[in-house]
Amino acid sequence: MRKGRFNARPLTFAVRHELWDGNIQGHPDQGVGILVTADVAGKETALLRFNCFDFERSYVYGPAAGADSEPRGR
Numbered sequence: 001m002r003k004g005r006f007n008a009r010p011l012t013f014a015v016r017h018e019l020w021d022g023n024i025q026g027h028p029d030q031g032v033g034i035l036v037t038a039d040v041a042g043k044e045t046a047l048l049r050f051n052c053f054d055f056e057r058s059y060v061y062g063p064a065a066g067a068d069s070e071p072r073g074r
Contacts, residue, residue, distance in 0.1 A: 012037045012044075020053070029053045 006013045014035040022028050031053030037044050049060040 010038050011047075018053075020056075027055060029055045031056075 004015050006015070014037065016033055016035075018030065018033050020027075020029040031051065034050040034052065035046055036048040037046050039045070047061070051058045051060075
């Protein structure tokens with residue numbers, strides 16, 4: 001898995017290539033995940049995640065949702 005982090009204060013962008021097996025979202029897939037984080041009350045918090053995969057094209061938003069939540073849009 002290749003990944004990189006880029007700072008654009010106050011945001012941090014984490015970009016990584018992911019390979020999903022059939023246990024995630026019910027089908028195998030691959031592509032790039034982009035995670036946008038920022039310091040919220042002294043803790044690094046996921047604000048937005050883009051799933052830019054072959055089949056699963058979605059986003060997750062909001063600090064309450066977190067990076068591991070179900071996708072919310074296509």
